Amino acid sequence: MVWSTRYFDDLNTTGSNLLFGTKTNTTQFAKHTFLLSSSSVNLPSSLSFYTSSSMADEVILLDFWVSPFATRVKIALAEKGVDYESREEDLSNKSPLFLKMNPVHKQVPVLIHNGKPVCESLIIVQYIDEVWNHKSPLLPCDPHQRAQARFWADFVDKKIYSGGKLMWSSTGEAQEAAKNDLIGCLKLLEGELGDKPYFGGDTFGFVDVALIPFYNFFYTTEQLGNFRTVAECPKLVAWGHRCMEKECVSKSLPDHHKLSDYFLGFKKNLEAKFIALGCS
Ligand SMILES: N[C@@H](CCC(=O)N[C@@H](CS)C(=O)NCC(=O)O)C(=O)O
Structure with missing residues (x-):
């Protein structure tokens, strides 16, 4: 099991996730994040509780090495500095977890974030951009x-x-x-x-x-x-x-x-x- 911690590294130097939490409107959040990122606010470590994601994040990717769709997700996670566990799926013998997590399309990639699945690569990349919004914004604000x-x-x-x-x-x-x-x-x-x-x-x-x-x-x-x-x-x-x-x-x-x-x-x-x- 690999736990995600790396995205806290920038926190004290950029002040990026300050106080907005996960339920904030994401466009507004992205705008604020942008403003705060450029202002280099120093945060006390106690405020990391309020970041958009928590230390206990468990991120699993149901993967297939050849899949360009799974590759998109790997790139987005790497760009954001999120650690994750990759589980290679045998697409000719799909695992019960895979079928449970993507019962509609039964396709990789599936991102399982703290037990909850997100399916379809472009939707997953947008999800990653919204959750780990402390650095490297992928979608523009406008x-x-x-x-x-x-x-x-x-x-x-x-x-x-x-x-x-x-x-x-x-x-x-x-x-x-x-x-x-x-x-x-x-x-x-x-x-x-x-x-x-x-x-x-x-x-x-x-x-x-x-x-x-x-x-x-x-x-x-x-x-x-x-x-x-x-x-x-x-x-x-x-x-x-x-x-x-x-x-x-x-x-x-x-x-x-x-x-x-x-x-x-x-x-x-x-x-x-x-x-x-x-x-x-
Ligand atoms: N639109 C999907 C396409 C995913 C896709 O086609 N995955 C293929 C592997 S490249 C798959 O899982 N195929 C297994 C199947 O369809 O049974 C996405 O963007 O995630």
């Missing part, structure tokens, strides 16, 4: 910018993940069409990034967390579709390199060669099974 960030994160799920999956599961002309569609979507993302270092501006944020696990799949997708992302979207690839320089990202992402071997091997096995069954 409501319109927040909405924009959520829009692009949703775009990643609807177009990048789904487009990659389509490429992976198709062949011939259908695969070529899926590839062109995917490249078009990557170019749209590159346009949204523009000349900014990260999607939200100068600091790593919500859209970066949502997309970077898929950057790791570019290599596999390139091998499948015989193209080079860097030739199509050089700024997006440079963004990927920039994100990889962040420790929260590099330590959370699986090795892309290992990932590629896993997926291409999996695809071959699947095709062999189809052929054996007489399917085309």
